[in-house]
Amino acid sequence: MQRPALLASAALWVMHPQLYWASIKTHIELGHWLRDQGLVDMHRFxxxxxxxxxxxxxxxxxxxxxxxxxxxxxxxxxxxxxxxSYQQAIMKLPNLGIELAYNLGVMVSYSGRLVRHGIRVDEGNQIVWSWFL
Incomplete structure (x- = not known):
């Protein structure tokens, strides 16, 4: 799980460095809070x-x-x-007027709250790994 996590993190660092560093700061502060509260297991995780x-x-x-x-x-x-492995999948971002071929290895980033999105899979097997804040 670490490799895809690092890949998604690196992509955000390139796309939105301020958001990346804000998230790093949040993780550090959360770690300090967990330690101060004596939540040892959560701090370790x-x-x-x-x-x-x-x-x-x-x-x-x-x-x-x-x-x-x-x-x-x-x-x-x-x-x-x-x-x-799948034949056809389409990701729709209708309020942006975009439909894209959601092929193997494609990485898409957007604001899930602001941008309407949907996925249609016609045939085959598809797995989507979603990372969110």
Whole structure:
């Protein structure tokens, strides 16, 4: 899990360095707070968390209608990466007027709260690794 975590983190560092450093600062402050609260297990787990993102989800053969993610921060960039063997998948970003071929290895980043997004998979197996703040 560390390699994809580092790859997504590096992509954010290039796309939005201020957000990257804000997340690093948040992780450091959270680590200090956990230590001060005596939450030893959580403090130890945070030391091994390789991503600057606070959460991740893995979705398999998941199609989703166009939607927004209302609990995400508007300024945060989600990163989705495609893995798997499939013939056709389309990612739609309708309020931007964009439809793109969601091929193996594609990495897409956007504000999940501001940008409507959806995925259509016609056939095959698709895995999407989603990183979010």
């Amino acid at each position: 945070l030391k091994h968390w390789a991503s600057i993102y606070t959460g991740t989800a893995i979705m398999c053969n998941h199609q989703s209608p166009d939607h927004r993610d209302p609990k995400c921060l508007p300024e945060a960039f989600n990163i989705l990466t495609c893995i798997g």
